[in-house]
Amino acid sequence: MLFLVQDGITNGAIYALLGLALVLVFAVTRVILIPQGEFVTYGALTYASLCAGQMPGTAKLAFAMGIAAFAFDLFAGRRALRLRAVARALTVNVILPGIVLALTSFLVDRHPPVVVNVALALVIVALIGVFLYRLAFQPLAHTSVLVLLIASVGCHLAMQGLGLLFFGAEGQRGPALADTAATLGPLRFTGQSIAVYALTIAFIIALWLFFGLSVYGKALRATAVNRLGARLVGIRTSLSGQIAFLLASVIGALSGILIVPITTLYYDTGFLIGLKGFIAAIIGGLVSYPLTAMAALLIGIIEAFSSFYASNFKEVIVFTLLIPVLLARSLAAPAVEEEKD
Amino acid sequence: MRERLPVLIFALVMAAIPHLPDMPPFWIVLLDNIGLSALVAMGLVLLTGVGGLTSFGQAAFVGFGAYTTAVLTTAYGLSPWLTLPASLLVSGIAAVLLGLVTVRLSGHYLPLGTIAWGLGLFYLFSKLEFLGRNDGISRIPPLAIGSLKMLDPGTIYYAIWAAVLIAALLTMNLLDSRTGRAIRALRRGHIAAEAFGVQTPRSKLLVFIHAAVLAGLSGWLYAHFQRAVNPTPFGAQAGIEYLFIAVVGGAGYVWGGVLGAAIVVVLKEVLQSYLPLLLHGEGQLEIIVFGILLVALLQLAPSGVWPLLASLLPFKPNAKRPDPSLKLHGLARTGSEGGVLLQVDKARKQFGGVIAVNDVSFDVQAREIVALIGPNGAGKSTTFNLITGVLTATSGAISVNGKKLRNPPPQEVVKLGIARTFQHVKLVPDMTVLENVAIGAHLRGSAGALSSMFRLDRVDEAKLLAEAARQIARVGLAEQMDQPAGSLSLGQQRIVEIARALCADPVLLLLDEPAAGLRHMEKQRLAGLLRQLRDGGMSVLLVEHDMGFVMDLADRIVVLDFGTKIAEGTPAAIKTNPEVIKAYLGAAA
Numbered sequence: 013m014l015f016l017v018q019d020g021i022t023n024g025a026i027y028a029l030l031g032l033a034l035v036l037v038f039a040v041t042r043v044i045l046i047p048q049g050e051f052v053t054y055g056a057l058t059y060a061s062l063c064a065g066q067m068p069g070t071a072k073l074a075f076a077m078g079i080a081a082f083a084f085d086l087f088a089g090r091r092a093l094r095l096r097a098v099a100r101a102l103t104v105n106v107i108l109p110g111i112v113l114a115l116t117s118f119l120v121d122r123h124p125p126v127v128v129n130v131a132l133a134l135v136i137v138a139l140i141g142v143f144l145y146r147l148a149f150q151p152l153a154h155t156s157v158l159v160l161l162i163a164s165v166g167c168h169l170a171m172q173g174l175g176l177l178f179f180g181a182e183g184q185r186g187p188a189l190a191d192t193a194a195t196l197g198p199l200r201f202t203g204q205s206i207a208v209y210a211l212t213i214a215f216i217i218a219l220w221l222f223f224g225l226s227v228y229g230k231a232l233r234a235t236a237v238n239r240l241g242a243r244l245v246g247i248r249t250s251l252s253g254q255i256a257f258l259l260a261s262v263i264g265a266l267s268g269i270l271i272v273p274i275t276t277l278y279y280d281t282g283f284l285i286g287l288k289g290f291i292a293a294i295i296g297g298l299v300s301y302p303l304t305a306m307a308a309l310l311i312g313i314i315e316a317f318s319s320f321y322a323s324n325f326k327e328v329i330v331f332t333l334l335i336p337v338l339l340a341r342s343l344a345a346p347a348v349e350e351e352k353d
Numbered sequence: 354m355r356e357r358l359p360v361l362i363f364a365l366v367m368a369a370i371p372h373l374p375d376m377p378p379f380w381i382v383l384l385d386n387i388g389l390s391a392l393v394a395m396g397l398v399l400l401t402g403v404g405g406l407t408s409f410g411q412a413a414f415v416g417f418g419a420y421t422t423a424v425l426t427t428a429y430g431l432s433p434w435l436t437l438p439a440s441l442l443v444s445g446i447a448a449v450l451l452g453l454v455t456v457r458l459s460g461h462y463l464p465l466g467t468i469a470w471g472l473g474l475f476y477l478f479s480k481l482e483f484l485g486r487n488d489g490i491s492r493i494p495p496l497a498i499g500s501l502k503m504l505d506p507g508t509i510y511y512a513i514w515a516a517v518l519i520a521a522l523l524t525m526n527l528l529d530s531r532t533g534r535a536i537r538a539l540r541r542g543h544i545a546a547e548a549f550g551v552q553t554p555r556s557k558l559l560v561f562i563h564a565a566v567l568a569g570l571s572g573w574l575y576a577h578f579q580r581a582v583n584p585t586p587f588g589a590q591a592g593i594e595y596l597f598i599a600v601v602g603g604a605g606y607v608w609g610g611v612l613g614a615a616i617v618v619v620l621k622e623v624l625q626s627y628l629p630l631l632l633h634g635e636g637q638l639e640i641i642v643f644g645i646l647l648v649a650l651l652q653l654a655p656s657g658v659w660p661l662l663a664s665l666l667p668f669k670p671n672a673k674r675p676d677p678s679l680k681l682h683g684l685a686r687t688g689s690e691g692g693v694l695l696q697v698d699k700a701r702k703q704f705g706g707v708i709a710v711n712d713v714s715f716d717v718q719a720r721e722i723v724a725l726i727g728p729n730g731a732g733k734s735t736t737f738n739l740i741t742g743v744l745t746a747t748s749g750a751i752s753v754n755g756k757k758l759r760n761p762p763p764q765e766v767v768k769l770g771i772a773r774t775f776q777h778v779k780l781v782p783d784m785t786v787l788e789n790v791a792i793g794a795h796l797r798g799s800a801g802a803l804s805s806m807f808r809l810d811r812v813d814e815a816k817l818l819a820e821a822a823r824q825i826a827r828v829g830l831a832e833q834m835d836q837p838a839g840s841l842s843l844g845q846q847r848i849v850e851i852a853r854a855l856c857a858d859p860v861l862l863l864l865d866e867p868a869a870g871l872r873h874m875e876k877q878r879l880a881g882l883l884r885q886l887r888d889g890g891m892s893v894l895l896v897e898h899d900m901g902f903v904m905d906l907a908d909r910i911v912v913l914d915f916g917t918k919i920a921e922g923t924p925a926a927i928k929t930n931p932e933v934i935k936a937y938l939g940a941a942a
Contacts, residue, residue: 148648155655158407161464162600163648165593170644177641294465334469338462339454 016316022205022274024312025212026267030289031304032219033260035296039236040256042157043149046164048264049286050171051137053279055265056272057179059133060186062120069178070136071109071116077143078109084146105146109139126187134265141261142254144171149257150250168283175279183276186269208270215263216305228255288315288330295337359666360522367514371507382506383622385578387614388513392571394598394610395520396564401596402604403528404560405540406456407464409592410471414565416478416587417444418572423490423582424483433496433577437570444569445562452561456554471592479584489583496577509578516574517611520567523806524607527563530805530814531798534788536560538781544743545779547763549772549857550796559802601650603657605783612659620646673787673835679819681797693755694719694861694892695771700739700749702732709735711916712749717861722883722893724903726927727913728936733896734776736913737865740894741773742766753861768796770860774850774867776896782839786830786849789838791821793856824852829878844870848879855886862886864895868902880906904928912936 030048037045054070061068082105089097112135119128148167152160188204223229234242235252243249267285268277288311296304311330318329371381393411401407421443422436431439451470458466479487496503496512503509527533535556538546543553576582594617602613624639654661695717702710710732717723725733738744740751742763751758753769772793780789798817800810825834828848833841838849847867854862864883868876876899883893883906897903903910904924912920912927914936920927927933 148652151652152655155651158401158604159600159651159655161407162597163651165597166644166647166651168644169647170641173638173641173644177638291465294462334465338458338466338469 016320017313018205020313020316021309022208022312023315024309025208026271026285027289027292027311028305028308029212029215029263029267030286031292031296031308032216032301033263034286034290034293035301035304036219036232037256037260038293040232041145041149041153041160041253043160043164044157044290045260046161046168046283046286046290047144047171048260048289049282049284050168050175051141051261051264051282052268052271052285053175053179053277053282054140054171054268055133055137056186056268056277056282057175057184057279058136058265059129059269060184060272060277061179062116062129062132063126063187064184065121065123067117067120068133068136069174070140071113073174073178074136074139074143075109075113077140077147078105081105081143081146084151105143112136112139126189130189130269133269134262137261137265138258141257141264144261145253145257150253153249153253172280172283175282179279181279183278183281184272185276186272188273189270204270204273211266211270215266216301219259219301232256291330291334294334357522360518364518367518368511371510378506381510383618385506385510385513387611387618388510388517389571389575389578390595390598390614390618391517391611392520392574393568393595394602394614395517395524395607396567396610397595397599398602398604398607398610399524399528399536400560400564401599402606402609403540404536404557406557406560407596408467408561408564409464409589409596410451410467410474411564411568411595412587412589412591413471413474414444414447414568415572415575415591416474416582416584417447417565418569419576419582419587420478420484420490420572421569422573422576423493426494427490427492428483433494433573437573440573441566441569444565444572448562448565449558452558452565456557456561468589468592471589475584475588478587485583487584489581491581493576493580493582495580503577506578509574513574513578516570520570521607521611524563524567526808527802527806528607530810531791531795531800531817532556532559532802532805534784534792535795537784537788538792541779541781544763545775546792546795548741548743548767549793549853550764550767551792552764563802597647601647601657603654603659605656606659606663608663609657609659612662613657616650616658673785673818675787675818675822676815677819677822679816681794681816681820692719693717694721694753695740695894696750696752696755697736697740698750698752700736700751701747702735702739702744703747708916710739710746713913713916713918715911715918715921717892717894719860719892720887720890721908722887722895722906724907724910725894725896725913726898726900726903726910730915731913732916733913734865735916737773737863737896740766741771741863767857767859770858771863772854772857772859772861773863774847774854774865776865778843778846778850780838780846780849780853783837785835786825786838786841786852787818787821787834789849790825790852790856791817793824793853794820794858797856797858821852821856824855825849827855828852828882842870844872844875847871848875851879851882859891861892861894864893864897866896866898868897868899876902 030052034045034048037043037048058068058070082101085101085105086093086098112132116132116136119132144167148163149160152163188202189207223233231242231247232252232255234245234247235249239249242252264286268282271277271285289308292304292308292311295307314333315330370376370384393415397408397411418440421440422433425431425436425439426433455463455466455470478484484490496509501508503512528537535546535551535553536559538551539553539556539560546556547553575586598613598617599610600613601616602611603609621639621643624642628639628642650658693716697716698714699712700710700714701708701712713732713736715723725736727733735744739746742758742761742765745760753771758766794817797820798813800813804810822831822834825831828851830845830848830852833845838846841849847870851862851864851867854864868879871879880902883895887893895903895907907924910920910922910924910927911918912930912933919932919936920930922930
């Protein structure tokens with residue numbers, strides 16, 4: 013019994029991280045980030061490929077997206093091209109991913125330590141996340157939630173297709189981050205599951221500090237509350253969006269790296285994992301971080317139990333439980349006027 | 354019939370296409386598929402684009418339509434024409450049951466709820482024995498008229514596109530009516546619509562059913578087109594794709610659904626058949642390109658392709674010219690003439706620990722203009738919301754014509770002859786001034802959804818529009834009648850709100866800061882109008898910050914401060930009241 017709870021909490025911690033990222037992105041950009049699942053698979057499979065000594069296609073994708081983002085920046089600023097702005101755009105969009113690409117191809121045959129592979133995978137996916145916002149969502153920032161959602165589905169389709177192209181239809185596993193294990197009564201804690209707990213807690217605290225204390229965190233919160241107001245006090249809302257996507261992609265990639273030693277990941281596994289994070293986020297009302305984290309843990313535990321007792325119906329049980337929760341939240345919510353568009 | 358000329362031309366073009374020489378059968382099949390998707394997308398346009406209710410579950414209703422006819426024709430040998438009403442009925446009833454639960458979900462819960470039951474129904478289709486489980490049902494008979502069997506794609510083509518055209522006409526008729534205006538007001542929030550008697554949950558359920566029945570019709574046609582059904586095309590994937598179609602085409606426009614279906618179906622077909630040839634079939638290349646093109650298309654046309662195309666077409670919507678000779682009957686009211694019209698007795702409203710309105714009492718007599726003034730946060734708008742039923746009072750009583758109100762919903766308050774405007778303007782920006790104002794007369798018409806679809810509502814409709822036009826002329830905005838309300842200045846929009854309130858044939862007009870944003874001349878004209886209304890027998894209760902305006906106009910003034918009434922009296926008395934001066938200017942030096 014207890015090991016099911018333990019298993020559930022390990023999965024739940026991952027869902028919690030993803031749920032937090034979804035809440036963050038939605039609050040700042042109004043995008044329901046369906047490609048979050050792709051960040052998970054890209055992170056996991058990039059890491060696994062690097063460890064296996066294969067060149068991940070994601071590094072090239074980051075470079076290609078960077079060039080496209082540079083073109084977008086040039087086009088958007090075509091009326092007032094200044095050398096400094098162009099140089100900055102060139103550095104961020106072309107030179108940086110170029111260095112990462114060069115570094116990746118240099119290191120890939122040389123079997124660097126696990127930490128280096130983790131760092132490379134995180135940087136690659138982070139770049140993809142930032143460029144994804146620049147290319148797909150920044151030009152749509154003024155449109156309705158519905159249009160953003162459809163664009164989000166479009167990105168998901170494209171990225172999932174690219175995932176198949178890069179990593180093939182075969183599943184992959186990566187090496188564990190830590191090989192130690194400890195026993196406590198009837199429970200056995202592997203180094204990996206301890207890493208999952210530790211990193212989840214560390215990330216939640218880091219996010220909390222970031223939003224509470226740093227200027228960028230406050231700028232993000234301001235953008236979330238009122239875009240126009242934030243712009244009027246000098247916050248670049250496009251930068252806020254890029255930071256939100258940066259955080260979301262790093263969180264997604266990290267989640268992937270954390271689970272790929274435990275379960276085999278396929279190019280399309282991320283979607284279902286992301287969806288569960290999404291359910292947690294919805295239960296949290298897309299606004300509350302603590303509620304989202306708690307809902308995620310609950311989903312993890314329910315899933316662990318239902319996969320043990322009725323594995324065929326695992327997904328159905330998780331999704332069906334959603335409807336009463338939705339109803340309860342909807343009825344409890346005050347009848348506020350929704351100003352859409 | 355002139356306004357329907359473009360539809361007629363379109364119908365003729367579509368009828369001619371199969372007769373073109375060298376028309377490849379492949380393209381006819383494609384057109385059939387476009388028509389089937391267009392039907393579902395058209396329902397989504399009404400549901401999502403116009404009504405603001407995002408649904409991922411439409412594919413399940415297609416499934417209801419398809420499986421109903423599949424079972425009835427194969428297991429019971431019924432004629433397909435007999436199963437048509439059955440298919441529509443089953444989708445409609447499913448929509449009522451699901452809708453009763455789902456449309457109450459608010460915000461993001463709604464789309465998620467539709468995903469949830471969409472998945473659930475898909476699962477159900479693939480598990481039920483009498484629906485053939487995952488294999489589905491095959492050998493469905495074709496549609497037939499007499500001896501003509503619609504076996505090949507070229508003949509069922511006519512059935513599909515006739516259905517599309519009829520559905521489009523009925524949907525457009527519905528939108529251009531009393532019920533349609535109530536639906537179009539849904540997306541911009543429900544408070545304003547409810548203040549004029551619109552039962553918003555009913556309107557939501559109505560569009561939900563309409564969309565489901567169109568999806569069921571598509572399913573019925575699909576079953577007799579493919580002559581076999583299985584669960585795959587009714588899953589979540591298809592549900593998302595229908596939403597794509599609506600958004601790409603233009604979610605706010607009936608023809609956007611048709612155009613979107615054409616774009617998405619053709620795009621997918623072209624990508625699937627040509628990309629592998631070009632690039633030697635690597636992976637799911639078509640899905641990558643499809644995703645990227647979708648995002649690009651949205652960036653180029655965020656509100657869909659249809660509005661871009663429509664601006665190129667030579668057809669312009671002709672402005673409505675209501676016939677001024679038509680008269681609309683006033684609402685029958687019970688109650689006395691003269692005396693106290695509105696009595697507020699110790700009304701109290703607490704939000705948690707904050708007392709927004711603290712035992713406030715005042716009254717409004719017949720033929721009187723009363724102003725409610727006070728510094729910001731004094732509780733004026735909350736008092737308004739208590740009177741109109743938007744908020745329920747914590748304690749105290751409000752009576753109209755001596756009859757005590759027991760927390761009635763806004764729809765009941767307006768029936769008593771109380772119409773209001775809003776501090777933050779609540780108009781539907783993409784509807785014309787005329788249409789916005791006509792919402793005010795919602796309770797004075799009676800035509801329902803069905804009569805609107807079949808244009809049996811025209812007498813009723815003409816009277817409503819005539820009344821709206823009359824009230825617009827009365828407030829001096831006749832010139833702007835056909836402009837979208839969102840294009841007017843804020844001051845003018847406030848005046849439009851007054852015209853809308855007048856359309857409800859009120860005995861008491863509640864105006865929340867009507868003069869804000871008006872120029873001096875406009876304020877004077879507004880004051881003139883209000884005096885004229887009072888002399889005609891109407892009472893006015895207004896919240897206003899412009900003291901010059903209030904002092905000139907009001908017969909009596911009630912002053913609130915921090916939720917409590919601190920003074921009441923004639924303008925002259927209020928001007929010299931020390932309490933009032935203290936509240937506005939701080940303690941006297």
